[in-house]
Amino acid sequence: MSIRPALLAIASLVSFSSHALNFHDKAPNDELNDIKQSLEQAQNTLHYERTVNGTGYVPTPKDNSDKPARSYFEVVSYDIYTSQSGKRVIQAIVTNHSGGGIVLKPQQIKAYLSNSTYVEPVRIKQEGRFTQNETKSVTLYFEDTDASILGLLLRSY
Known part of the structure; x- marks a missing residue:
């Protein structure tokens, strides 16, 4: 023992x-x-910043080159994520009001930044193509920047 x-x-x-x-x-x-x-x-870890319902208020660009291409997409809501190193990502809920078999293209959506510029995403991640009147989640990746994302801008027909 x-x-x-x-x-x-x-x-x-x-x-x-x-x-x-x-x-x-x-x-x-x-x-x-x-x-x-x-x-x-x-510094590279993304942190939740805020949620916006709809597109929120974004000033209309004066220059046509800052305006997104027209589309039948509508932003239902989105969450903004940022990192200390300047990464900017948006997780958006988007509805397609057009026909089926289409994808959201970078030129169809722009972010308005705190430095008063409009930028399109460098990459969009979405699962498959939209069907008619389908709502799905898409992830928008933007270039690294010190400017914060204030809102999203779409242009409907």
Whole structure:
């Protein structure tokens, strides 16, 4: 009966010793690299900013080159996500009021930024094509920028 506590004590000591050896084996440069990597991940992590119902208010562009191409799409709502490093992503709920078999194209939707510019997404991720009157979620990716996204702009027929 006295052997069992002794074995538990030895097992605990061996476990602690191996952990201590692994801890001291790490070089200071490795620890700095871990810290740098952690900071980079934190700066690239997307954070929820806000939800907008519909397209919200966006000033109408004066220049035709800033206006999106006409379409039969309608934005129901969208969530804006940002990162400290300047990544800008929107998760939008969009309805297609046109025929079936179409996709939302970057030139059909623009974001209005806090620096008073209009930009189209560099990439749109959507699952398959829209059917007629279908509502689905799409993800809009924008170029990295210091300017915040204030709203989305579409132009209907």
